Amino acid sequence: MTPRHPLTPGRAGAASAALALVLAAAATGSPVSAAGGEGADVPQGTVAYRSVAQFTTVGKPRDLMVHPDSKKLYVGSDDLPETADVDESGLHVLDPADGKVRSTVGRAPGPTGTLGRRAVRQLLAPLPGDGAVFSYPLRGIGTAKDGDAAAAGAWVPGAAVTHATAGLTASTVLVAQGPVLSEVDIATAVVKRSVTLEGGDGFAVDAARGTVWFTDFTHRRMHRIDAASFQVTATVELPAGEGFGGFTEVDPETGAVWVGLDSSVVVHDAAGKRLGTLRGAGSDMPRAAAFDATTHQAFVVWQDAGDSSQPGSDNDGTLTVHRTRDLQEVMKTVVLPGLHVQLGSAAVAVEPGGANVFVSDPVAGRITRLERATSPRVTRSPADRSVVAGTEVRLTAEAEGIPRPTVVWQVSTDAGRTWQAVAGATSPTYTFTAALSDNGRRYRAEFANDSGVVRTAVATLTVGIPDPTTGGSGDGGPATSGGTDSTGSAGSTTGGSDGGSGPDGGSDGGSDGAAGTPGTVGGGSTGATAGGGNHATPSGGALASTGVTVATLAGSAVVLTTTGWILLRRTGTRTRLRPAAPSDGR
Numbered sequence: 159m160t161p162r163h164p165l166t167p168g169r170a171g172a173a174s175a176a177l178a179l180v181l182a183a184a185a186t187g188s189p190v191s192a193a194g195g196e197g198a199d200v201p202q203g204t205v206a207y208r209s210v211a212q213f214t215t216v217g218k219p220r221d222l223m224v225h226p227d228s229k230k231l232y233v234g235s236d237d238l239p240e241t242a243d244v245d246e247s248g249l250h251v252l253d254p255a256d257g258k259v260r261s262t263v264g265r266a267p268g269p270t271g272t273l274g275r276r277a278v279r280q281l282l283a284p285l286p287g288d289g290a291v292f293s294y295p296l297r298g299i300g301t302a303k304d305g306d307a308a309a310a311g312a313w314v315p316g317a318a319v320t321h322a323t324a325g326l327t328a329s330t331v332l333v334a335q336g337p338v339l340s341e342v343d344i345a346t347a348v349v350k351r352s353v354t355l356e357g358g359d360g361f362a363v364d365a366a367r368g369t370v371w372f373t374d375f376t377h378r379r380m381h382r383i384d385a386a387s388f389q390v391t392a393t394v395e396l397p398a399g400e401g402f403g404g405f406t407e408v409d410p411e412t413g414a415v416w417v418g419l420d421s422s423v424v425v426h427d428a429a430g431k432r433l434g435t436l437r438g439a440g441s442d443m444p445r446a447a448a449f450d451a452t453t454h455q456a457f458v459v460w461q462d463a464g465d466s467s468q469p470g471s472d473n474d475g476t477l478t479v480h481r482t483r484d485l486q487e488v489m490k491t492v493v494l495p496g497l498h499v500q501l502g503s504a505a506v507a508v509e510p511g512g513a514n515v516f517v518s519d520p521v522a523g524r525i526t527r528l529e530r531a532t533s534p535r536v537t538r539s540p541a542d543r544s545v546v547a548g549t550e551v552r553l554t555a556e557a558e559g560i561p562r563p564t565v566v567w568q569v570s571t572d573a574g575r576t577w578q579a580v581a582g583a584t585s586p587t588y589t590f591t592a593a594l595s596d597n598g599r600r601y602r603a604e605f606a607n608d609s610g611v612v613r614t615a616v617a618t619l620t621v622g623i624p625d626p627t628t629g630g631s632g633d634g635g636p637a638t639s640g641g642t643d644s645t646g647s648a649g650s651t652t653g654g655s656d657g658g659s660g661p662d663g664g665s666d667g668g669s670d671g672a673a674g675t676p677g678t679v680g681g682g683s684t685g686a687t688a689g690g691g692n693h694a695t696p697s698g699g700a701l702a703s704t705g706v707t708v709a710t711l712a713g714s715a716v717v718l719t720t721t722g723w724i725l726l727r728r729t730g731t732r733t734r735l736r737p738a739a740p741s742d743g744r
Contacts, residue, residue: 200610203535203559207477207492207515207528208608213257217246219518219525223281224254228288230304231257231507231516231525234278238523247277251304254514257525263302266294266309273308278301282331291331291344293322299331299347311729312347314340321360326385332370334358339372341384351388355381360417362408368430371415375403380417382430393523394430404444404503411451416458420446423458425485434485436478440470445503446517454510455488456480457462458583458689459505464498473498477506477517477528497523531608534559540617541603546624547594554587555614556695563605563612570600574616577602593631597621 217235222688224231231254238248245614276294283291289303296318300311314333321334329349331342339361340352358381361372368385378399380390395624396419404418413428423436438444442460442680461475472534477496479488494517502520509515515528539557545551557563567583570576580588580601588601596619604675 180639199612200533200534202612204533204610205489206473206531206533207479207489207610211257211527212529212581213525213575214523215246215257215259216250216521216523216525217236217241217248218502218520220277220279220502220505221281221517222505222518222525223284223287223290224509224514224516225284226292226510227284227286228262228304229254229509230288231282232290233518233525234292235283235606236277236279236520238636240523245275245597247275248277249290249300249302251308252510252525254516256469261305263306263309266298266300266302266575267311267312269297279558282322286328291324293319293331293333297347299333299342299344301722303345310345312345314342314347323361323363324365326368326370328362328664332361332363334361334372337374339370341388344369351426353383353388353390355390359403359533360406360609362406364408364410364413364415366410367413369413369428369609371406371408373403373406373417373723375419380406380415380426380430392430392596394422394426397435402443405447405465407447407449409449411454412448412482414482416447416456418447418458423447423581436480436485438478439491441465441648442470442476445499446506447504448508448669450508450510450512452510454482455512457506457508457515459494459497459517461504462498464500475504491502492528493527493733494519530560531607532558533607534563534607534612536605536612536614539614540603542618542620544620544622545592546622547592548624549592550589551592551619552587552589553601553603553617555605556586557603557605557612557614558607559607559609563607563608566604568608568613569618570602573598574600580617592619592621592623594623615690639704 163231163550170293179226183636193379205252211490217232218238219233219235221234222231225723231252233250233252235247235250235378237245247359248262251256251260253260255454264275265273265419267273276602278292278294278300280293281290281297285291285301285303289306290303291299291301294311297314297316298311299314300309300320302309317335319333319335323332324529325331325341325344329344331344333340333342333736337355337358339355341350343350355372355374357374357376358372359375361370363370365385370383370385373379373396374381374384375396378395378396380394381390382394383389384391389565396417402420404423405416406418407416408414409415409416413427415430417424417426419442421438421441425435427433427514434460438460441463444458444462445461446459447456458480459475459477462473463471465471466473473496473618475494477492477494480486481488497517497519498521498522504520505518513530515530517525517526517528519523522531534557536555536557538554540553540555543551543553553567555565557565565584565586567580567588568582570578586603588603599619600616601619602616605612605614633721698713
């Protein structure tokens, strides 16, 4: 059997473990090795549904509806035999976020009008603003909203109602009593018109196109009934099979008819032309479907047969999500543990926009809330930077995802072969002061949430020695240690014009050892490079005539050499480099 997890156990565990490891390393400063380069454990923006909550306070849930206006979750329930001390049947109104029961409407009129405890089998339609129209055994049609002490209701004459749904107008519902389909007034339960078919089980209404589709699972056919004449105008043959029926639903947007049949879903267009067939995993059978007009997606709940002797039976159900335009599955199948058909069919409700999906399990007496999660998608990567030592560097990265991704900055000192988490760098912007030792380092941000991990493009940092001709710090191209035949300048460098003290209080590093701010060794009128004359400073900061490397310029402007050059302070305002005098013992 093919894997059906939105994130396989290995992948989900790897994502969580990687996130925990990176966060721990960021907090402690410990190195974390990772493969070099950019990448992700799942494609960026991958969508999946994950179980985030289970509600178990509504008895045996039989049907679900998210009210389009109030956004409350309405649940029609039977009583659970396991809770003999409490009757949990009725219409429950829940907060969809946490499952807290806002109210329960448990009483509705009987056939003589007497109020009594009633189970709610089907939710037929929302009432304007808040509330629901529902059916209850054996022939009741009721209405109630959050906070009502009891439901209003009336009983349909004739046989027991076998199926019901929203009507063709706001004041009516459609009910099936075996093969008889009737249009019934909600307030009075008076039958306005009816049609008798050869057989029938479930049906769905296409109000936009004035059509009712009535499915006869026994004879493997589907009847199209015109809403105006209330007569059959066409019959569509369904594939041969064992006759197990799941559901009949119409996509309000396209008019396509989705029929759960045996272990497949057969889809026809609004005219009855076959569009395609969907199949579940193993022995799973389709038992509920819902549509979301915002995302143009269909949500199908499949229940396991619950019979371990059947091939492919694993006692788990699934949720599949499909594009309505081409029936393609848009994400990995979600596994619903323990969902089988032995003690009743599941129901599904989708929050407008598809952010949350609710699936009932009548066997376990629970409702599972599934939240749409999206793996991080990078929307901004850090850019390469070229600065001089002592400059404040700000690297910024951004990503989106559901839930909101966390971020950890990483650094590589070996050209991207391995990466280490930067201690404490867990914000979208990472700020630090560049040092010469940072030259050539690479940086990236890693974003993670429950759906996956993604990394930004790499930014390379180039750090140079401050240029005395520009006053030191800058954020342009790669900095050098000085120019050729340039005069010294004031600013954040050590030494001002003609080698005097700069306005920031820095000194030129004369023989008295006075220290200035970090910067460049100041030059004289004939050259700004260490070494004077017309010599440019070689790369790496070496003194031109000696090969002695200037390793750091922090905290002092004094450079001592042992092989021929010395920095002297003269009286007046000029400082220059000259050859050192031979020692007495030369």
